[in-house]
């Protein structure tokens with residue numbers, strides 16, 4: 001959630017407990033979000049801007065609008081308003097250390113032997129996470145482009161996926177990339193030096209797609225590693241348990257799952273996942289082959 005306080009125009013719009021519950025129910029049904037009562041003032045301040053922008057006078061009218069089939073864009077505006085896209089390059093760097101160790105050993109051997117390597121960044125926001133994965137990969141497997149190696153990066157928000165695909169970052173955002181990697185994989189084409197663009201040589205390793213994690217996943221996997229960090233934090237406990245189970249089913253035996261710093265894997269997924277570091281899990285090698293969905 002990252003937007004300013006409501007304007008004078010919107011401050012007077014009545015927002016009843018029923019309005020709040022209806023918004024919360026819709027956000028839960030469509031996106032798996034869990035909005036506690038304590039979030040009511042925050043939800044008001046975020047959504048009041050949407051009402052203003054759509055020139056809607058009441059939350060009842062806004063809800064009616066959100067329920068119209070043709071208002072998919074507004075439903076996506078809703079999720080943008082209720083969640084945050086905050087991210088950074090090499091966020092929680094210890095995850096990239098674990099990935100790199102895996103790439104230096106078994107995963108790298110598999111790739112060099114002609115095997116397939118798939119990594120999924122689920123809830124990739126503006127792309128810093130999958131590009132950090134790609135840079136980590138290329139450190140250990142410099143010829144990854146010529147191998148059967150792909151990174152899938154998905155997010156529910158089409159605007160943020162477009163930004164991720166473009167791969168252009170401010171100097172401040174790019175400062176999170178270690179200098180040697182920035183020099184190799186980011187270019188300052190902009191004469192003012194204010195922006196850095198991911199190079200066209202790095203980009204092909206990553207495929208971006210829009211995907212609501214609550215829906216069916218249009219791919220089979222399996223993945224050698226999944227990054228699903230700081231996404232499930234917004235989901236209801238039962239939705240989280242189901243998500244971890246689906247993700248665990250998508251991992252290869254020995255595959256890695258990385259989650260956000262304030263998240264924990266819960267539920268049946270734990271039967272097949274063991275901790276291998278802070279918020280890092282490995283799928284048991286004894287587990288059955290992945291069963292999907």
Ligand SMILES: C[S@@+](CC[C@H](N)C(=O)[O-])C[C@H]1O[C@@H](n2cnc3c(N)ncnc32)[C@H](O)[C@@H]1O
Pocket residue numbers: 031032079083084085086087088091122123124125126129154155156157160211212213214228229230231260
């Ligand atoms: C805080 S960002 C996390 C970005 C990155 N994973 C990281 O940890 O830096 C959360 C992202 O999750 C996405 N998101 C929220 N709900 C989602 C859903 N139901 N399906 C897919 N993505 C979702 C948001 O659009 C947002 O870009």
